[in-house]
Amino acid sequence: MRVYLSTVSRPVTDPPETGPHRRRLAMVSGNVVALGAVSLITDISAEMVAAVLPLYLVLGLQLSPVAFGVLDGVHTGATALLRVVGGYAADRFRRRKLIAGIGYTLSAVAKLGLLLAGRSVPAIGAVIAVDRLGKGVRSAPRDALITLSTPPEALGRAFGVHRAMDSVGAFLGPLAAFAVLLVVGESYDAVFVTSFCVAALAVVVLVLFVRERPPGEPTDGPDDPKVSVREAFGLLRSRPTRRIVLAAALLGLATIGDGFVYLLLQRRADLDLHWFPLLAVGTSLAYLLLAAPFGVLADRIGRLPVVIGGYSALGAAYLLLAGPVDGWPLIALTLALYGAFYAATDGVLIALAGPVLPTRLRTTGIALVQTGQALAYLVSSVLFGLAWQAWGPGNAIRAAAVAVAGVLVVTLLLLASPSRLVTRKVPR
Structure with a gap:
């Protein structure tokens, strides 16, 4: 079987299908739903912490923008290389569920570590690194399980449904944190x-309901060779893979952290600190409503146009934060655009990369894409913190908007050449 790189821009148009096959594509597999449930529950947990952490660090511990940028970058990028390690281990041993479970468990334990860290910034940084280690280890095996449980022509839909379920958790997490703080007061330990x-609870659901080997994946024979390190990193010798990894890294470089966006919104709208955790709810609501429709749209018109549209929404959100609009209109518009950005890019970018990666190295390839983004995000967070401190928040966010525009041009040059997209084939 061969996969055409034209799926990056526009899916191959096949004759209309009817009957059971068409109905089968109208839904996603049980494994995708189970993984979505795990992500939903995990995101409730993660967003409970994420909703209060910027407030706690910047206003509680009085961190400077640069220090917050470093911690925020650690939150996503410091353990990025371990994504590749986790992806390679999952491919070599064909134990994607096990590797993902280790990641989910690490993130759960890190929540208790925040209790022990107290007001020590280095200790908080170390705990955040453990939490992100867990996310880095689990993300590629989870997404590989989704791609292996789904026909290539329905990947956008599958990732859209998964990310929609994930965003339900992101929506409920800040509300849960808000409820806890209402009941116990300003007790972050609670x-x-x-x-x-x-x-x-998410780890329990993963163990009980997610299947290690999706239906249709061949089992290993006694003479089947294991994936080698040389073979795994040989992925980068493939031009399509290199281009996608480079594009993902550039897109990550143009993305600042959620905490910065919400802190800017709080300052611009003069929002009472009591309502700060609910800013993430607005983003999650837009994400929840748009993730599945954008996934279906990506399968129909092409994944690259949807990704480009998502980053255009991000640039527009940055410009709003530096523009003349204030108050609740600013909050509503910014959060809607920010949620649209996530809905159009989070799962769709992986769906874009999936078809050009061989099944045998699918998890490693996805990990390379995610690692490129995460390392770039680490750099972006630190640079934005420096820009905020040197130029002020307004000029810093304008510079971020310009960076988004420049990166989109380069991404189109990397991925949208008609000759590469139409004629180049990638053996599976």
């Missing part, structure tokens, strides 16, 4: 303990 209990 938020951390509740978050741990929820994360532990």
Whole structure:
């Protein structure tokens, strides 16, 4: 079987299908739904912490923008290389569920670590690194399981449904944190303990309901060779893979952290600190409503146009934060655009990369894409923190908008050449 790189821009148009096959594509597999449930529960836990952490660090511990940028970058990028390690281990041993489970468990334990860290910034940084280690280890095996449980022509839909379920958790997490703080007052420890209990439940659901080997994946024979390190990193010798990894890294470089966006919104709208955790709810609501429709749209018109549209929405959100609009209109418009950005890019970017990666090395390839983004995000967070401190928040966010525009041009040059997209084939 061969996969055409034209799926990056526009899916191959086949004759209309009817009957059971068409109905089968109208839904996603049980494994995708089970993984979505795990992500939903995990995101409730993660977003409970994420909703209060910027407030705690910047206003509670009085961190400077640069220090917050470093911690925020650590939150996503410091353990990025371990994504490749996790992806390679999952491919070599064909134990994607096990590797993902280790990642989910690490993130759950990190929630308790926040209780022990107290007000020590280095300790908080170390705990955040462990949490992101867990995310880095689990993300590629989870996404590989989704791609292996789904026909190539329905990947956008599958990732859209998964990310929609994930965003339900992102929507409920800040609300849960808000409820806990209403009940116990400004006790962040109560938020951390509740978050741990929820994360532990996600691990239980993963163990009980997610299948290690999706239907249709061939089993290993006694003479089948294991994936070698040389073979795994040989992926980068493939021009399509290199281009996608480079594009993902550039897109990550143009993305600042959620915490910065919400802090800017709070300052611009003069929002009472009591409502700060609910800013993430607005983003998650837009994400929830748009993830599945954007996934279906990506399967129909092409994944690259949807990704480009998502980053255009991100640039527009950055410009709003530096524009003349204030108050609740600013909050509503910015959060809607920010949620649209995530809905159009998060799963769709992996769906874009999936068809050009061989099944045998699918998890490693996805990990390379995610690692490129995460490392670039680490650099972006630090640079934005420096720009905020040197130029002020307004000029810093304008510079970020310009960076988005420049990166989109380069991404189109990398991925949208008609000759590469139409004629180049990638053996599976």
